[in-house]
Amino acid sequence: MSSDHSSSIGYQIPVVAADFKVACSSCNLRELCLPVTMSEPDVDRLDALVALRKNVKRGQALFRAGEPFMALYAVRTGFFKTRVAGSDGRDQVTGFQMAGELLGLDGISSDTHACDAVALEDSQVCVIPFDRMEEMAREFPGLQREFHKIMSREIVRENGVMLLLGGMRAEERLAAFLLNLTKRLHARGFSSSSFVLRMKREEIGSYLGLKLETVSRVFSRFQDEGLLEVQQREIKILDQDALQRLVNAAPC
Amino acid sequence: MSSDHSSSIGYQIPVVAADFKVACSSCNLRELCLPVTMSEPDVDRLDALVALRKNVKRGQALFRAGEPFMALYAVRTGFFKTRVAGSDGRDQVTGFQMAGELLGLDGISSDTHACDAVALEDSQVCVIPFDRMEEMAREFPGLQREFHKIMSREIVRENGVMLLLGGMRAEERLAAFLLNLTKRLHARGFSSSSFVLRMKREEIGSYLGLKLETVSRVFSRFQDEGLLEVQQREIKILDQDALQRLVNAAPC
DNA sequence: CGTTTGCTTGACAGCATTCAACGTTGGTGG
DNA sequence: CCACCAACGTTGAATGCTGTCAAGCAAACG
Numbered sequence: 387m388s389s390d391h392s393s394s395i396g397y398q399i400p401v402v403a404a405d406f407k408v409a410c411s412s413c414n415l416r417e418l419c420l421p422v423t424m425s426e427p428d429v430d431r432l433d434a435l436v437a438l439r440k441n442v443k444r445g446q447a448l449f450r451a452g453e454p455f456m457a458l459y460a461v462r463t464g465f466f467k468t469r470v471a472g473s474d475g476r477d478q479v480t481g482f483q484m485a486g487e488l489l490g491l492d493g494i495s496s497d498t499h500a501c502d503a504v505a506l507e508d509s510q511v512c513v514i515p516f517d518r519m520e521e522m523a524r525e526f527p528g529l530q531r532e533f534h535k536i537m538s539r540e541i542v543r544e545n546g547v548m549l550l551l552g553g554m555r556a557e558e559r560l561a562a563f564l565l566n567l568t569k570r571l572h573a574r575g576f577s578s579s580s581f582v583l584r585m586k587r588e589e590i591g592s593y594l595g596l597k598l599e600t601v602s603r604v605f606s607r608f609q610d611e612g613l614l615e616v617q618q619r620e621i622k623i624l625d626q627d628a629l630q631r632l633v634n635a636a637p638c
Numbered sequence: 639m640s641s642d643h644s645s646s647i648g649y650q651i652p653v654v655a656a657d658f659k660v661a662c663s664s665c666n667l668r669e670l671c672l673p674v675t676m677s678e679p680d681v682d683r684l685d686a687l688v689a690l691r692k693n694v695k696r697g698q699a700l701f702r703a704g705e706p707f708m709a710l711y712a713v714r715t716g717f718f719k720t721r722v723a724g725s726d727g728r729d730q731v732t733g734f735q736m737a738g739e740l741l742g743l744d745g746i747s748s749d750t751h752a753c754d755a756v757a758l759e760d761s762q763v764c765v766i767p768f769d770r771m772e773e774m775a776r777e778f779p780g781l782q783r784e785f786h787k788i789m790s791r792e793i794v795r796e797n798g799v800m801l802l803l804g805g806m807r808a809e810e811r812l813a814a815f816l817l818n819l820t821k822r823l824h825a826r827g828f829s830s831s832s833f834v835l836r837m838k839r840e841e842i843g844s845y846l847g848l849k850l851e852t853v854s855r856v857f858s859r860f861q862d863e864g865l866l867e868v869q870q871r872e873i874k875i876l877d878q879d880a881l882q883r884l885v886n887a888a889p890c
Numbered sequence: 891c892g893t894t895t896g897c898t899t900g901a902c903a904g905c906a907t908t909c910a911a912c913g914t915t916g917g918t919g920g
Numbered sequence: 921c922c923a924c925c926a927a928c929g930t931t932g933a934a935t936g937c938t939g940t941c942a943a944g945c946a947a948a949c950g
Contacts, residue, residue: 470797473886478801492797494790501797520783524776531772537789538746544796545722545744545753549730551803552847556938586896595804597939602898618897618947634725808906839929849907854930870915870929897946904939913930920923 408512409433418486418574419460420514420536424528432529435522436460436512448489448503448511455493457515461485464509465584468492469592470501479593481543482506482585485574488536490516506584551595554633559594560604561632564614568623579626583619660764661685670738670826671712672766672788676780684781687774688712688764700741700755700763707745709767713737716761717836720744721844722753731845733795734758734837737826740788742768758836803847806885811846812856813884816866820875831878835871 410421410432421429439462442448448459451471466483480501483489489511492500523530550559572578583590587598594601605616613629615622623629662673662684673681691714694700700711703723718735732753735741741763744752775782802811824830835842839850846853857868865881867874875881 470801472801472805476801476805478797478804480797480800491790492794495787495794500794520779520786524779524782527772527776530776534772534789535747537786537793538743540793541789541796542744542747542752544793544800545730545732548732548796548799548803549722549724549728551800552730552844553724553728587898588896592804598896599898599940600938603938606898838927850929851908851931852906855906858930891950893949895946895948897944899944900942902940902942904937906935906937908935909933911930911932913928915928916926918923918925920921 408436408439410436410512413462413512415460415462415486420488420529420532423532424526428526428528431522431526435518436514437518438513440511440513442466442505442509442511444505444507444509446505448505449493449499450502451499453499455490455497455499455516457490457513458519459489459503459511459513461487461489462510462512464511465506466503466509467506467585467589467593468501468503477592479585479589480547482593484570488540491537491540506589547593556594556596556600556604557607558632558635559596560590560601560608561629563590563594564621564623565626565629565633568626579623581621583621586619660688660691662688662764665714665764667712667714667738672740672781672784675784676778680778680780683774683778687770688766689770690765692763692765694718694757694761694763696757696759696761698757700757701745701751702754703751705751707742707749707751707768709742709765710771711741711755711763711765713739713741714762714764716763717758718755718761719758719837719841719845720753720755729844731837731841732799734845736822740792743789743792758841799845808846808848808852808856809859810884810887811848812842812853812860813881815842815846816873816875817878817881817885820878831875833873835873838871 410416410419411429413419416422416429421432424432440448440459442464448466449455461483463485466489467479468481468483468489469477469479471477483503489503490499494516519533523533550562554562567581567583568578571581585593587601590596591598591601596604605614608614608629609616611628613623613625615624662668662671663681665671668674668681673684676684692700692711694716700718701707713735715737718741719731720733720735720741721729721731723729735755741755742751746768771785775785802814806814819833819835820830823833837845839853842848843850843853848856857866860866860881861868863880865875865877867876
C-alpha cells in the first residue's frame with residue numbers, strides 16, 4: 387500500500403528505508419533470544435549477524451509459503467501467527483510467536499518458506515541472514531548450541547501440540563493454550579493473570595483444532611465455573627490451578 | 639534379557655558387545671541419511687562421527703523421556719515409533735521412523751529426551767554422539783547445512799501433522815497417512831503399492847488422533863470402495879489417485 | 891451514525907467414540 | 921496335531937462431543 391503510494395509520486399522508497407540498524411549487545415531481549423547463552427564479548431560479534439530490523443504492520447505477512455528462504459526473524463516487538471495452507475483452502479495455525487521467539491525455521495529444509503507468518507499487531511523483527519548465521523555458528527560453539535536448542539524446542543513444542551490435538555477435549559485444549567500463554571507472558575515480565583489476547587477466536591480455534599463457536603462456548607463455560615473472566619479479548623485468570631488440573635485430568 | 643543371562647554365568651558382557659563398528663562411507667543408506675549432500679572425502683571423515691551401531695529388539699525402547707540426551711540415532715534397519723506421554727497416562731504417537739531417518743532431535747532442547755523411541759521390529763541404529771556431531775558440523779559446512787535441513791524438515795513434517803489433526807476427517811487422515819508411507823517406502827526402493835504395516839491399529843490411531851476402531855472401520859470402508867485391499871497388516875493400494883483426491887478434497 | 895467485523899448463544903445434526911461381542915492370528919503346551 | 925490362550929482386529933449399536941447453521945449482540949472503524 388505505502389509502496390503503491392510512493393511509486394505514484396515518482397520514486398521508489400526502498401524497503402529498508404523503514405528499517406533500522408541495530409545491535410544484539412544493546413537489546414533488552416538478550417535473555418530471551420538467540421544470544422541467551424553467549425558471553426559478553428561474543429555477543430558483540432553477533433551485532434554483525436543481525437543486519438537490520440524490519441517493521442511489519444498488523445495483518446501484513448512477514449513471509450509467505452513458497453517464497454525463497456533467506457533469513458530467520460527474531461520477534462522484537464509485537465505478535466505473529468504462523469499458518470500452513472491445506473491443499474483445499476483450509477488452513478491451520480501452527481503457532482503464535484511473541485518477543486524473543488524465532489520465525490522462519492521451516493524454510494531451512496527446502497530453501498523455501500513452508501508457511502505464512504502474519505503479524506497480529508504492528509510488530510518489529512530482527513532480520514538474521516541465514517548464511518551468515520551458519521557461518522557464525524561455525525565460529526561460536528555457544529551460538530551453534532543455542533540455535534540447535536531453539537530448533538529442538540520447536541520440535542518439542544509441536545510434539546505437545548500433537549498431544550493436544552490428538553487426544554484432548556475442547557476444555558482441555560483451551561486450558562492448555564491459556565496456561566502456555568500465561569507462562570510465556572510471565573517469562574517476559576507481564577502479568578500472567580490478566581492479559582489481552584492478540585488473536586481472534588477463529589485463530590485460537592484453528593490452532594486448537596476447534597471451531598470458533600466452540601472456543602467461544604468454552605470461554606463462557608470457564609467463566610460460569612469461575613475459572614476466569616472473559617470480555618472479548620480481555621482475559622483474567624482467576625483459578626490457574628483449576629486450569630492446570632483440567633489439562634492433567636484423564637479424558638474420562 | 640541377554641545381559642541377565644550373561645551375568646548369571648559370571649561375567650558381564652558390555653552393552654557394546656552386541657554392537658558394531660561401522661563407517662558411513664560404506665553404508666548403503668548414504669543417500670538417505672546425514673551424509674546425503676557431502677562429498678566423497680568428507681564422508682570418510684564422518685566415519686569418526688558414527689561410533690557404533692546398536693541393536694534394539696522389537697518392543698524395546700531406544701531411549702525414554704527423561705533420560706539424559708547424549709546422542710542422535712540414525713535408523714539403519716527396522717522401524718520405530720516415537721511417543722510423548724500425557725500427564726494422565728494418555729500417550730500420543732508423534733512419528734514413525736524408518737531406515738535413514740534420525741531419532742533423538744527432541745533431546746537437544748533440554749539435554750533430556752522428551753519422548754520415548756520404541757522399536758516396532760528388531761532394528762539397528764547408528765549412534766551419533768551429539769557433541770562430536772556439533773564439532774564436525776563446525777568443520778564441515780555441508781554437514782552443518784544438512785543437519786539444519788533435517789531439523790527443519792522435522793518441523794515442517796509436524797506442521798503437516800498439525801494440519802491433519804486440526805481439521806481433517808478420519809478418512810482424510812488415514813489417506814494422508816498411507817500416502818506418506820508409500821512415498822517413503824518408494825524412496826527406499828520398496829513397492830509403494832503393496833506393503834506390510836509395522837504398527838498396530840492402536841498406534842496408527844494414536845498418531846492420527848483416532849481410536850483404533852475408527853482406523854479399522856476406515857480401512858474396511860476403503861476396501862469396500864475398492865481403494866485398497868487390507869488383510870490385517872497387509873496393505874495393497876489399488877487406487878492411489880483416489881486416496882490423493884481424498885486428501886485434497888474440501889471438508890464439505 | 892451506520893457498516894463491518896468479531897463474538898456469543900441456541901437448536902440440531904453428524905461423525906467419531908464408547909461399549910460390547912465376535913473373529914482371527916500366532917504362540918504354547920498338552 | 922490339536923486345544924487353548926492372549927493379543928490384535930473387525931463389526932454393530934448407542935451415546936455424546938463438536939460442528940453446522942442461524943440469529944442476535946457488541947465493538948471497531950470510517
